[in-house]
Amino acid sequence: MKKNLKTLLLGIGIVLLISSCKTNAGALSKINTTTPESVGISSDSLVVATQRLHKHVDDGKLPGTFVRIIKDGKVIYNDTYGMIDVANNKPTQENSLYRIFSMTKPITAVAIMTLYDQGKLELDDKVSKYIPEFAQTVVYKKVDGNHSTQPQKNEMTIRHLLTHTSGIPYGWEQSYTDSVYAARQLMSQDWSLAEMTKDLATIPLKFQPGTKYNYGLGIDVAGYIVEVISGKTLDAYFKSVIFDPLKMDDTAFYLPEEKRGRMSVNYTHDENGKIKARENLLPLDDDHPPKLLLGGAGLISTLTDYEKFCRMLLNKGELNGKRVLSEKAAQMIMTDQFPKEAESSLGTGHGLSGTVHLETGEYSWGGAASTKFWIDPTHNLIVICYTQLMQAKTDYANEFKSTVDRALID
Incomplete structure (x- = not known):
């Protein structure tokens, strides 16, 4: 079932999307930052970027995403969506762990x-x-x-x-x-x-x-x-x-025992282009x-x-x-x-x-599991995109970053 998206203007004025679904996995973290416009980024463009980002998850192409934008030293966008473990219904969270x-x-x-x-x-x-x-x-x-x-x-x-x-x-x-x-x-x-x-x-x-x-x-x-x-x-x-x-x-x-519940499952695509859990990865769960x-x-x-x-x-x-x-x-x-x-x-x-x-x-x-980052000194900008899908399928991240670049206000 597709998630119904509705836009919400948060108290601090940043436009972000919050999803209502049976898992509540799309809830965005509310962060004490500033408005995108105050650091030269269009909020309207970020709404579009979020819709496109979430669609990759809604269409079953990604398990979940975590994306953050830092501009002029301030976090101006923070979006957790979907799952780190689809089979066990574990939502993407701020402290989720990823193979980078x-x-x-x-x-x-x-x-x-x-x-x-x-x-x-x-x-x-x-x-x-x-x-x-x-x-x-x-x-x-x-x-x-x-x-x-x-x-x-x-x-x-x-x-x-x-x-x-x-x-x-x-x-x-x-x-x-x-x-x-x-x-x-x-x-x-x-x-x-x-x-x-x-x-x-x-x-x-x-x-x-x-x-x-x-x-x-x-x-x-x-x-x-x-x-x-x-x-x-x-x-x-x-x-x-x-x-x-x-x-x-x-x-x-390595992954100590007390952190294993936060670890993202690593996925690949099946013959129909849908995600499935990947097996035979090098283990990370030893005690050393x-x-x-x-x-x-x-x-x-x-x-x-x-x-x-x-x-x-x-x-x-x-x-x-x-x-x-x-x-x-x-x-x-x-x-x-x-x-x-x-x-x-x-x-x-x-x-x-x-x-x-x-x-x-x-x-x-x-990274091979489709994580990616950019550091732009010209615009004092950092963009980081996380998911867990093998074979470096970073189209979702490149698309998001391109929208952010277009959203920069001269």
Whole structure:
């Protein structure tokens, strides 16, 4: 049954949609903010954006959504809708937990840049300086139709890892190197980050470092560099240097028992395009972190925690009196760091572990379960969209963000 939408003008003047349905799952959080118009956003456009957002849930394409807009430091839009667990009728709530998958990557980039601030690394340092095995890593080359290899011409650097120009793929495409990665199932093994990284070093790179873009496990190698330099496990370093200062208390590599009722079920689409619960995901419900700490894909988090992370980056490395990064390091993350000689079909720049719009400076990234965020320094704007649907089905988020962009009042 479709949910009947009715608009309600809240006391603070922000136009938001509240849904009446048998689960009451669409109720919006009332937040003590300001009116959208006072920060240069059209309320009428947000009403339209909300209607479109909710329709994805009403049509059975998404289980639920949680979307927040922060403008000029104020939350001006906050919408929870639908379910985190359809079968058990659990509504989306402010403290719901989500697998953020590749939205872990910008957090690893921040960890790397804290080490940069400490003078312990440079972006153009060779990876082999910290992981000697990579000095011997060869590059795949096809010669006369036969598999062959050649040495690295310009050795892989940390910058290459953080811009996906290292030649390390995920194993998702049609190539010899991808086929080796796929066969080894690197992210599914019961081993440590050190063991996985050193195994990676034995596989030929897909291309010469710094020459092309290919999405892959390079960020996870960067995570191991954090461990090598800091002497701490990745989860411990994240906690002490990023999560504790920012009070990101719900962000971790595992799900303690007391939080399991807040965890979103992960969904996929059936043959009719409707959602169904997805099985065979890596478990998160142990009483301790997993053995393999994936800096490119391993974290769970809440939207509110990730908002703090985004606010810190937008605020040039500081939040609520706690400085995580220098202004220079924060700027480097959110500006184009793509090697000038590298080929790219992105159509955008690439900062550290995120794309960069070359005109507006907007920094963004998403996750495999269709979470996504944008940080727009030109408009002092953050937009975060959460759901749990595999294969990065972020059309709902892109559509919402496009409407927000059109709603900006000059």
